[in-house]
Amino acid sequence: MKVLLIDDDIELVELLTEYLSSHGFSITAYHRGDTGLSHAQTHDYDVILLDVMLPGIDGFEVLKQLRQTKLTPVIMLTAKGEDFDRIFGLELGADDYLAKPFNHRELLARVKAITRRIENIQQLANNSLEENGIRLTPHTREAFAAENKIELTGTEFEILFLLLNNQGEIVSKEAISEQVLGRKLAPFDRSIDMHVSNIRKKIAEHIEQEKIKTVRGAGYILLGSA
Amino acid sequence: MKVLLIDDDIELVELLTEYLSSHGFSITAYHRGDTGLSHAQTHDYDVILLDVMLPGIDGFEVLKQLRQTKLTPVIMLTAKGEDFDRIFGLELGADDYLAKPFNHRELLARVKAITRRIENIQQLANNSLEENGIRLTPHTREAFAAENKIELTGTEFEILFLLLNNQGEIVSKEAISEQVLGRKLAPFDRSIDMHVSNIRKKIAEHIEQEKIKTVRGAGYILLGSA
DNA sequence: AAAGCAATTTACATAACCTTTACATTGCTT
DNA sequence: AAGCAATGTAAAGGTTATGTAAATTGCTTT
Numbered sequence: 001m002k003v004l005l006i007d008d009d010i011e012l013v014e015l016l017t018e019y020l021s022s023h024g025f026s027i028t029a030y031h032r033g034d035t036g037l038s039h040a041q042t043h044d045y046d047v048i049l050l051d052v053m054l055p056g057i058d059g060f061e062v063l064k065q066l067r068q069t070k071l072t073p074v075i076m077l078t079a080k081g082e083d084f085d086r087i088f089g090l091e092l093g094a095d096d097y098l099a100k101p102f103n104h105r106e107l108l109a110r111v112k113a114i115t116r117r118i119e120n121i122q123q124l125a126n127n128s129l130e131e132n133g134i135r136l137t138p139h140t141r142e143a144f145a146a147e148n149k150i151e152l153t154g155t156e157f158e159i160l161f162l163l164l165n166n167q168g169e170i171v172s173k174e175a176i177s178e179q180v181l182g183r184k185l186a187p188f189d190r191s192i193d194m195h196v197s198n199i200r201k202k203i204a205e206h207i208e209q210e211k212i213k214t215v216r217g218a219g220y221i222l223l224g225s226a
Numbered sequence: 227m228k229v230l231l232i233d234d235d236i237e238l239v240e241l242l243t244e245y246l247s248s249h250g251f252s253i254t255a256y257h258r259g260d261t262g263l264s265h266a267q268t269h270d271y272d273v274i275l276l277d278v279m280l281p282g283i284d285g286f287e288v289l290k291q292l293r294q295t296k297l298t299p300v301i302m303l304t305a306k307g308e309d310f311d312r313i314f315g316l317e318l319g320a321d322d323y324l325a326k327p328f329n330h331r332e333l334l335a336r337v338k339a340i341t342r343r344i345e346n347i348q349q350l351a352n353n354s355l356e357e358n359g360i361r362l363t364p365h366t367r368e369a370f371a372a373e374n375k376i377e378l379t380g381t382e383f384e385i386l387f388l389l390l391n392n393q394g395e396i397v398s399k400e401a402i403s404e405q406v407l408g409r410k411l412a413p414f415d416r417s418i419d420m421h422v423s424n425i426r427k428k429i430a431e432h433i434e435q436e437k438i439k440t441v442r443g444a445g446y447i448l449l450g451s452a
Numbered sequence: 453a454a455a456g457c458a459a460t461t462t463a464c465a466t467a468a469c470c471t472t473t474a475c476a477t478t479g480c481t482t
Numbered sequence: 483a484a485g486c487a488a489t490g491t492a493a494a495g496g497t498t499a500t501g502t503a504a505a506t507t508g509c510t511t512t
Contacts, residue, residue: 138294139394139396140395140447153469154444155469188472189471190472190473190489190491191472193489193491194471194490196490197491200490201491214489216487216488216489217487379457379458380459407459415460415461416501416502419499419501420459422500422501423500423501423503424502440500440501442467
């Protein structure tokens with residue numbers, strides 16, 4: 001994870017660099033608005049930490065110009081006692097703010113939250129739910145096993161989707177019947193067994209290890225990655 | 227811009243509806259988590275404002291379930307004094323949060339900030355769309371398949387246009403009926419099937435590969451480049 | 453009113469696919 | 483080991499959605 005830090009407080013920059021580095025981030029720092037901006041415009045970061053009060057051009061202006069070309073998430077940092085216009089920041093496209101002096105742990109939490117959110121959005125933009133070699137994209141109803149496309153029928157897709165959403169947990173046949181087939185499970189209804197059998201067959205063409213485990217008397221489980 | 231508001235505070239809902247309406251948004255409101263969720267899952271909004279404390283199911287659960295199928299940006303609203311786990315909300319895929327009581331201008335700024343960001347992301351995604359051999363010019367209503375002009379009727383053009391704008395995604399017959407034909411899809415209405423059949427025939431004169439795929443029980447999908 | 457189109461409906465063929473049946477197998481209990 | 487219930491699955495059956503030619507309707511133009 002790459003973080004760009006634009007702040008003229010040398011001491012703070014050093015502290016943060018050390019702290020974030022020790023948590024697995026790689027940090028690049030600039031101390032002026034103008035130079036920081038041109039660097040940000042030409043390089044890709046996962047998050048930018050941007051001080052409001054900066055030599056060169058101020059943080060708001062940096063954000064405004066940056067937003068004309070980049071969507072990189074920005075957390076704005078405000079100096080102690082500084083009168084910060086949060087609404088203005090939001091309108092310019094800031095993603096979060098933090099008032100100095102701030103707790104390092106809180107900064108870390110926010111950076112992580114933002115990077116995770118970006119990941120989530122990208123994942124959702126691909127529309128995929130990926131786990132242990134099984135990937136489903138609800139939007140297009142496509143399914144992949146170990147990156148090989150498999151053709152599932154509507155019901156098969158829904159069942160696998162349900163299992164994937166409850167990965168590692170037992171899903172009862174009753175639940176599958178009600179949620180996917182839309183009816184109560186009748187005593188000798190073997191329909192779900194058949195669907196599961198067919199799904200397994202299709203997955204097995206690409207993945208050797210059995211993914212859908214039967215829990216006798218209880219239901220089915222989609223095994224987790226471990 | 228369409229906003230879905232899920233909040234059980236009737237008074238707040240009325241105030242917000244009035245305020246946001248006056249700024250050009252159209253508002254739909256639900257007062258329970260369960261009903262709000264099922265509506266959100268089946269309709270498209272630009273932003274969802276979601277209260278955390280809700281009758282039915284709580285806001286976190288609504289968000290979690292919604293995120294399984296929809297990308298709609300969500301701003302979470304927290305009641306006064308409520309202990310809100312912000313990081314948890316972000317992890318579930320919330321896009322922002324706001325503590326009550328909040329300033330209306332701030333809410334508006336955040337809604338606008340989010341819709342703008344989403345637009346940007348969508349724009350970026352569209353720019354990377356590859357050519358798939360189908361080209362429509364809405365202005366002159368001309369259609370081309372592999373650069374050969376094809377003659378489409380008005381309805382055919384509209385349907386193909388809709389599919390193209392949702393390239394790679396399933397478009398249901400219901401959606402086509404409502405958006406193109408301007409009426410609800412009736413039980414034995416085969417009109418859309420015929421239009422699709424005719425469009426396919428015309429495309430097939432110039433492109434061998436089937437472009438419009440049927441997803442049984444779900445709708446049609448215009449395939450991307452691959 | 454006839455002609456010309458486009459949209460829709462009808463009618464039937466076909467394909468997809470869900471379910472049932474039937475029998476084999478597994479796993480648990482006694 | 484026997485017995486029983488649950489599960490696996492191939493094959494058959496039946497239902498529903500879809501494809502499409504052809505007829506019909508509806509609208510506009512001539």
